Amino acid sequence: MLTLASDIEVLARFGRALADPIRCRLLLALREAPAYPSDLADALGISRTRLSNHLACLRDCGLVIAAPEGRRTRYELADERFGHALDDLRTAVVAVESDRACLDAAEKDCC
Numbered sequence: 166m167l168t169l170a171s172d173i174e175v176l177a178r179f180g181r182a183l184a185d186p187i188r189c190r191l192l193l194a195l196r197e198a199p200a201y202p203s204d205l206a207d208a209l210g211i212s213r214t215r216l217s218n219h220l221a222c223l224r225d226c227g228l229v230i231a232a233p234e235g236r237r238t239r240y241e242l243a244d245e246r247f248g249h250a251l252d253d254l255r256t257a258v259v260a261v262e263s264d265r266a267c268l269d270a271a272e273k274d275c276c
Contacts, residue, residue, distance in 0.1 A: 170227065178226040178227055178228065179226070179228065182222065182226045185219070187209065187215070188222060190209055191209065191216075191220070191229075192223070192228065192229075192247070194208060194209070195229060195240060196242065196247070196248040196251050196252075199232070199239050199240060200239065201238070201239055202216055202217065202220065202238065202240065205240070227243055228247055229242055229243055230242075
């Protein structure tokens with residue numbers, strides 16, 4: 166049964182999805198048009214196994230859906246508004262102090 170996520174949960178899921186560059190590239194590719202896994206793997210230059218793991222994450226986050234088409238499965242954004250949100254995020258200006266780069270981001274679990 167599908168339920169609606171709270172505002173905080175939606176933002177957390179979106180953040181989790183965007184935390185990985187491959188998932189970002191996948192979302193941007195699906196923003197352009199629905200696609201099949203084999204085409205996505207070729208376009209991103211990654212293995213189908215690796216792609217499958219990232220698609221599973223995006224499905225679990227609720228950002229993409231799988232649409233069966235015969236023996237194949239096509240992936241697309243779960244909501245067209247995600248494409249608009251990605252565009253807004255891509256064009257937003259991020260203020261970063263160049264002399265204060267977070268060099269220990271992995272240790273601090275931040276940026």
